[in-house]
Amino acid sequence: MGKVISSLGKRAIRPFKEFNLEARSHKEILKENRVTSPWHESTAKIIKDSIRSQPDEVKKRLKEKDDILVDRLKKVYVTSKDVQPQNPIEGDPSRPLPVDRNVHLNPEFGYFEPKSVPYGKITLRDFVEVVSKHQQDPEVWTPKKISYEYKLDTALTEKLLRHFRTFVLIAPKDYKTTKITQSTLKTIPSTTPDSLKQLSQDDSEEERTKSKGKS
Incomplete structure (x- = not known):
């Protein structure tokens, strides 16, 4: 219930926040004296102590606007150009880079x-x-x-x-009735593929015998 009331309150306040938003944004951008970001307590203390130790003439100039400095800052700009390296890196023919981009x-x-x-x-x-x-x-x-x-x-x-x-498969002769334990495995030899075929043949013969008995 609290979440519903909170969302309804935000919807109700939103039109007042967005009222004349563009004009207020331009007004804030054109301001000359903007509110600066707050300093950390330790940083503010160092700056205040530094200003306090300066002569009165320096303190006065810090409070005034320096037009010359502002004009110089307006002339400062940065440009960027793509410069090709003078000595391009050449590949080693004895160790060429891979050209196959297929997924392996x-x-x-x-x-x-x-x-x-x-x-x-x-x-x-x-x-x-x-x-x-x-x-x-x-x-x-x-x-x-x-x-x-x-x-x-x-x-x-x-x-x-x-x-x-x-x-290979390790299995006793009567593997269908014998419970396989660690001691049982120690006494059973490894079964070769030929004996595996024999096991499958014995199983198929046993199933045929059972099916004939049922019929």
């Missing part, structure tokens, strides 16, 4: 892959593909074949395939 999305592996890879090196994308192929079919994708296909050192390839793997 975030790379898949967190960095932009090189266009060319030297012998003995491999990109992260190819490395993930190699590890996945070796896990899916280790008899076909042997370390020797991978090292030959990707131009890698055979001993280094064997170490990489031994110590690095992609994410």
